[in-house]
Structures are given as structure tokens and as C-alpha cells.
Amino acid sequence: MIRVENLHKAFGGQQVLQGLTLEVNTGEIMIVIGRSGGGKSVFLRHLLGLLRPDAGRIWVDGVEITALRGHEMDKVRERYGVVFQGGALFDSLTVFDNVAFPLREKTALAASEIAARVEEKLAQVGLSGAGHKYPDEVSGGMRKRAAIARALVTEPQIVFFDEPTTGLDPVLVNAIHHLILDLHRKFRFTAVMVSHEIPEIFEIAQRVAMLHDGVIVEAGDPQAIQESGNPVVQQFIRGQIEGPIRAI
Numbered sequence: 001m002i003r004v005e006n007l008h009k010a011f012g013g014q015q016v017l018q019g020l021t022l023e024v025n026t027g028e029i030m031i032v033i034g035r036s037g038g039g040k041s042v043f044l045r046h047l048l049g050l051l052r053p054d055a056g057r058i059w060v061d062g063v064e065i066t067a068l069r070g071h072e073m074d075k076v077r078e079r080y081g082v083v084f085q086g087g088a089l090f091d092s093l094t095v096f097d098n099v100a101f102p103l104r105e106k107t108a109l110a111a112s113e114i115a116a117r118v119e120e121k122l123a124q125v126g127l128s129g130a131g132h133k134y135p136d137e138v139s140g141g142m143r144k145r146a147a148i149a150r151a152l153v154t155e156p157q158i159v160f161f162d163e164p165t166t167g168l169d170p171v172l173v174n175a176i177h178h179l180i181l182d183l184h185r186k187f188r189f190t191a192v193m194v195s196h197e198i199p200e201i202f203e204i205a206q207r208v209a210m211l212h213d214g215v216i217v218e219a220g221d222p223q224a225i226q227e228s229g230n231p232v233v234q235q236f237i238r239g240q241i242e243g244p245i246r247a248i
């Protein structure tokens with residue numbers, strides 16, 4: 001579904017992506033792990049067409065998106081759902097209006113149909129009855145669930161999650177993971193997710209890729225990653241201070 005070839009991106013003199021290559025299969029949950037500041041969100045922003053690479057190419061479902069102009073990219077983006085890092089709900093809109101937003105922006109559906117779809121999505125993420133509240137009136141876990149409802153309300157083919165569980169208690173992390181798995185089973189979207197939740201990610205990903213020093217140093221199924229002979233992967237998933245990765 002997604003093919004990324006030799007992606008390079010620098011900001012000023014800082015090389016962030018240095019030849020990133022990765023494929024994501026249709027219908028799988030691919031989880032990208034790696035150091036804080038290592039370029040995971042920058043990578044996602046390239047997939048979203050929000051950043052242009054200095055070099056390299058990206059194909060989505062056979063279309064080279066790195067060759068597209070603004071309005072052509074908008075067409076591709078209509079098939080996307082996105083949960084941005086931090087949730088990024090509109091504070092001035094209720095939970096209901098946040099979830100309705102992409103339907104109002106991207107479709108010509110009647111208000112009654114939009115209301116029905118929003119209520120259905122809110123129910124699927126366990127937020128029935130919370131639609132009238134504002135983001136600052138609900139808990140962090142509820143905001144994450146609202147962001148997931150907003151990302152999925154258009155029934156996208158591809159969903160990007162940037163750290164959807166950061167800052168939540170362990171029970172809520174598990175609950176959000178189960179919610180994502182449940183929705184994935186129902187809607188069969190292709191997912192690219194950035195997460196620091198180790199070891200939980202090994203329970204929900206079909207494949208895991210580790211981004212380090214601007215490249216994917218290893219990608220494979222959870223067992224292959226856990227048993228990897230690559231010392232960078234081992235140090236990272238065990239959180240060890242000693243090893244090839246500098247701690248600070």
C-alpha cells in the first residue's frame with residue numbers, strides 16, 4: 001500500500017532522514033519505533049504530503065505522491081485518517097463538532113447523516129453522550145479517543161497514528177490499543193503508527209520498524225524484532241543505557 005524509497009530530509013544543516021526505505025502492506029498495522037527526536041513525526045509528515053523530501057520517493061497505492069501538486073495530494077489525503085501527536089483537537093469545537101469536522105470539510109453529506117455517523121463513531125470509541133463537551137472538559141484518554149473517532153469517521157483506507165497513547169495510564173494505554181485493534185478488525189484500514197509503548201506494541205503490530213540515524217535499521221514481525229541480533233534494536237527495546245545508541 002505504501003512504498004518509501006531512499007527518503008532524505010534535512011532542516012538547515014541537520015540531517016533527519018538519510019535514506020529511509022520501507023514498505024507497508026495493505027491492511028497491516030505497521031508500528032515505527034525509534035529515539036525521541038529521531039525523525040518519526042517528520043517521516044509521517046512526508047507520508048501525509050505535508051513535507052517534501054530533499055530526495056527519495058513515496059508511492060501510495062501505486063501513485064507517486066512525491067510527484068503530486070497540492071490539490072492532487074488533497075485527493076490522496078481524502079483517503080487518510082490522521083491522529084496527530086498530542087491529539088490536536090480543536091479546543092473551540094465540541095467533541096461532536098471535532099468528529100464531524102472532516103465530514104463537513106470533505107463530504108457533501110446532509111447534516112442528519114453527519115450526525116448519525118458522528119454518533120456511531122463516538123459510540124464505537126466509548127464516547128456516547130460526551131459529544132456536547134469541549135476538549136478541555138474531558139480527560140486525556142477521552143481526548144485521545146475523540147481524536148481516533150475523528151480520524152476514522154470518514155472510513156479512511158490508511159490511518160496514521162502519531163503516539164496515540166503517550167501520557168496515558170497503563171490501563172488506558174491498553175484500552176486505546178484494544179480500541180485500535182477492534183476498529184482495525186472492523187474496518188481493515190492500513191495503519192502506520194508511531195509509538196513508544198514497548199512491549200505493548202508487539203501485541204498489536206503485524207510488523208515493527210525501527211528508525212535510527214535517519215534510516216530503517218530493521219523491519220519485521222514482532223517476534224523477529226524482539227529476537228533481532230542488531231544491537232541497536234536490542235538496546236532500544238530493552239531501554240538499556242549502555243550500547244551503540246548514545247543515551248543523551
Ligand SMILES: Nc1ncnc2c1ncn2[C@@H]1O[C@H](COP(=O)(O)OP(=O)(O)OP(=O)(O)O)[C@@H](O)[C@H]1O
Nearest residue numbers: 011014016034035036037038039040041042043085
Ligand atoms: N519543520 C521543522 N523545521 C526544523 N526542524 C524540524 C522540523 N520538524 C522537525 N524538525 C527536527 O527534526 C528532528 C526530528 O523531529 P521529529 O518530530 O520527527 O522527532 P520524533 O522522532 O517524532 O520524536 P518524538 O518521539 O519525541 O515525537 C528534531 O530534531 C526536530 O527538531
Ligand SMILES: [Mg+2]
Nearest residue numbers: 040041085162
Ligand atoms: Mg514525534
